[in-house]
Amino acid sequence: MRSLVIALALCAAALPAAAQDLDHDGLPDALEQALLERFTPTLLLDSHECDDAPASFKPGLRDPFVLARDATLYGQAFPVKSSDGRSQIELHFYHLWERDCGRPGHALDAEHVSALLSASAVDAPPEAWIADAWYAAAHENTMCDASSGAHARTLGAENSGPNVFVSRGKHASYFNSGQCKWGCGADTCDGERVVAPARIVNLGERDAPLNGAVWAHSPRWPLADKFQSDFDRSVRASLDQSGTARIVSLMLHLRAPQTPVLAGDTALDSLTTAATSTGRALGAATRAVTRFLNRK
Numbered sequence: 001m002r003s004l005v006i007a008l009a010l011c012a013a014a015l016p017a018a019a020q021d022l023d024h025d026g027l028p029d030a031l032e033q034a035l036l037e038r039f040t041p042t043l044l045l046d047s048h049e050c051d052d053a054p055a056s057f058k059p060g061l062r063d064p065f066v067l068a069r070d071a072t073l074y075g076q077a078f079p080v081k082s083s084d085g086r087s088q089i090e091l092h093f094y095h096l097w098e099r100d101c102g103r104p105g106h107a108l109d110a111e112h113v114s115a116l117l118s119a120s121a122v123d124a125p126p127e128a129w130i131a132d133a134w135y136a137a138a139h140e141n142t143m144c145d146a147s148s149g150a151h152a153r154t155l156g157a158e159n160s161g162p163n164v165f166v167s168r169g170k171h172a173s174y175f176n177s178g179q180c181k182w183g184c185g186a187d188t189c190d191g192e193r194v195v196a197p198a199r200i201v202n203l204g205e206r207d208a209p210l211n212g213a214v215w216a217h218s219p220r221w222p223l224a225d226k227f228q229s230d231f232d233r234s235v236r237a238s239l240d241q242s243g244t245a246r247i248v249s250l251m252l253h254l255r256a257p258q259t260p261v262l263a264g265d266t267a268l269d270s271l272t273t274a275a276t277s278t279g280r281a282l283g284a285a286t287r288a289v290t291r292f293l294n295r296k
Contacts, residue, residue: 059212
């Protein structure tokens with residue numbers, strides 16, 4: 001067995017770089033990297049973002065270890081089945097954070113957006129691929145799910161990545177800042193900090209990580225659970241029914257149960273503001289009394 005592994009490794013090393021497929025998904029690694037770089041989104045962060053910027057992680061460790069908050073993005077590319085005969089590739093762009101500092105907060109945060117590309121053949125060059133649709137994950141797989149999708153033409157992102165609003169502290173992704181209010185984590189998205197990712201690192205596949213990204217499978221976060229298609233039949237149907245005029249909320253069936261949570265967030269924010277104001281007033285009164293007594 002060991003000799004077979006060595007032989008396969010030597011064969012892979014002998015292949016030209018353009019033909020290597022180290023994550024064994026049928027796509028050359030060079031094509032994956034070229035597409036990830038071409039369609040990298042621009043992140044619009046809130047001016048009061050508490051975790052500064054997406055982080056990079058030390059390769060080779062099973063537990064995520066933050067190297068720096070340096071605006072690194074991590075990516076993934078894999079082929080998907082098409083119903084119309086075209087070749088299709090799905091791209092995922094992960095903005096990963098040292099902490100979620102919203103309410104409630106926790107260590108480590110994995111968020112993403114994704115794109116569905118098409119071309120006439122799977123071996124088409126990078127410039128021949130066109131984005132058909134985009135998906136933005138927001139509080140994914142929770143009662144507060146406000147994930148959305150849009151045709152690439154709607155976003156002006158058929159040949160490049162779109163602008164993505166990232167909510168303060170919670171890091172949910174939105175294509176429109178107006179939709180940020182639907183995330184029932186009290187999301188805010190002023191989008192005043194424009195972050196062009198410093199680099200894009202390919203994570204590879206679930207069973208064949210690239211670039212030392214074994215930490216992606218850590219049970220400390222749900223990153224590996226996101227290594228699946230975001231464009232299932234229901235999502236594609238919702239986008240097809242919407243046409244190309246608008247961004248589509250994919251979780252409208254959750255609006256009713258989300259309403260009490262949204263109201264609760266508003267009430268809690270009001271209480272927090274009131275408590276802060278009361279605390280400031282009491283502090284000012286205490287200082288005034290102290291100054292008066294000191295003059296005695």
